[in-house]
Amino acid sequence: MLEGKVDPDLCKQIEQITQVEKSGAEVLIxxxxxxxxxxxxxxxxxxxxQFGAISGVIHAAGQLHGSMTALIETTEDDFEKQYCAKxxxxxxxxxxxxxxxVDFCILMSSxxxxxxxxxxxxxAAGNQFMDAFVQSKHEQGDERWVSVNWDGWSFTEATQDDFSMTPEExxxxxxxxxxxxxxxxxVNSTGALEKRLSQWIDKKVAESQQALYERPDLESDYIAPRNEVEEKLVAIWQQVLGIEQIGIEDNFFDxxxxxxxxxxxISEIRKIFSVNESALSIKEFFEKPIISQLSEKIAAELENAEVESKKAQILEAGKAVEEGVF
Structure with missing residues (x-):
């Protein structure tokens, strides 16, 4: 209870611990x-x-929530937070x-x-440290250590995607x-690892061989792009998602x-529209994963950039007149 209100996260944690205890395990927090x-x-x-000698250790410390950020926006503090635990x-x-x-020490890598x-x-850098650390321990003859590169774990329907595992899986x-x-x-990969490596590590090969698939069944009706910005955004989504018909009201995650x-x-958007990282952040994309909404944001940024450019031209022209340069 927090100030007379029930904390749902705390209640869920208590419920999960209770289920573990019902299975016959003893839990010490x-x-x-x-x-x-x-x-x-x-x-x-x-x-x-309380329990006697420790037989095994599972290291699962880390900070995943809030750790997603574009490389250009990543700070030294972001690395410090990951290195602290990892x-x-x-x-x-x-x-x-x-x-x-101990018989084993499992490091929960990614x-x-x-x-x-x-x-x-x-x-990723923090997890790579753990992978390299375990390799080093085995070379030294200590084979109790294991690093496991886990795929995504999904504990709610809201966080499920094509590759995430259910608790049972x-x-x-x-x-x-x-x-x-x-x-x-x-390495734990719920999809074909070679195909995923080609997609992310050798992206040019993957993109050149990509075929466009039919539009999936969605709650939103198909609405065609209405202007140049929306047309370019649709083209970017088609290239990345491999879907032929994408409407401006379709949710990216759907x-x-x-x-x-x-x-x-986001990288393609910044390159195509020549906007910097402040024009569209990862957080903003998650809040507005729909082309019509992204289009408004980008159009406003382009308009502001054009205004600033004209101001600069006027100021430069005025300066040239004052200096007698024609």
Whole structure:
């Protein structure tokens, strides 16, 4: 309860913990900074005092929510937040496990470090550190460590896309992973990995071979573009999504777009319309994933740019007259 109101997120967490306990497991909730050696040491001491020796560790610390941003907008602070849990946290864990005989230590990495992490540069970099760290540990003879590049996990219908796993699929994938956890790095891809690598790593090849598919069944009716800006936006979406008929009231995500594809679309928009990053951010795209709304935003930016250009020309002309240059 928060100020007399029910916190739905807290209630959901309590419900999930209750379900785990009903399955026969014992749950101990502790709070510690994964990058703080003393706090993590204290937490492990409590665990060992209550349950005995630790048999295995799953490192799932990280910050995914709010980590999506265009590369040009990514700051040093964004990298620091990811490295704190992904890099410093792993180094702390290594120190704690030096004198503990655990059977395994699973690092929950991400497929973003394999597919390039478009829009998740800091997040992908943190996961790549974990992948490289585990490779190094195996070369040193310590094979307890495993890094798993997970695909997306979806726990609600609102966050599902073509590649995300349901909780049930995730449990099945995790069990399969544990059966072959002697490898230093395992890649979990719910779609054909080679095809996805071609799409994201070798994009020119993928685009040259792309065929346009029929328009899917949508709640929105097809409405054709009404001006040049909308026509260009439709062309960009067709190229990226591979759909032949796209209307100006169609929702980008209903057409099959996802967070990774968004970065490509925004990059193309900035290139085609010659606008900078302030004209259209990733956050704005998520808020207005419809061509008619994006068109208004871009048209206003183009109009402002034209006004500023004419002002500059007038000022330059006035300066030339004052200096006697004709």
């Amino acid at each position: 502790l709070s510690a900074d994964s990058a703080n050696l003393q706090q993590m040491q204290d937490a492990m001491n409590v665990v060992e005092s 890099a410093n946290g792993v180094i702390v864990l290594e120190t704690l496990l030096q004198k503990r005989q 497929l973003s470090s394999v597919l390039g992490g478009l829009g998740f540069s800091a997040y 995730g449990v099945e994938a995790f069990a399969a992973m544990m059966s072959i956890a002697y490898h230093p790095q395992l 057409l099959g777009g996802d967070s990774l594809v968004v970065t490509r679309v």
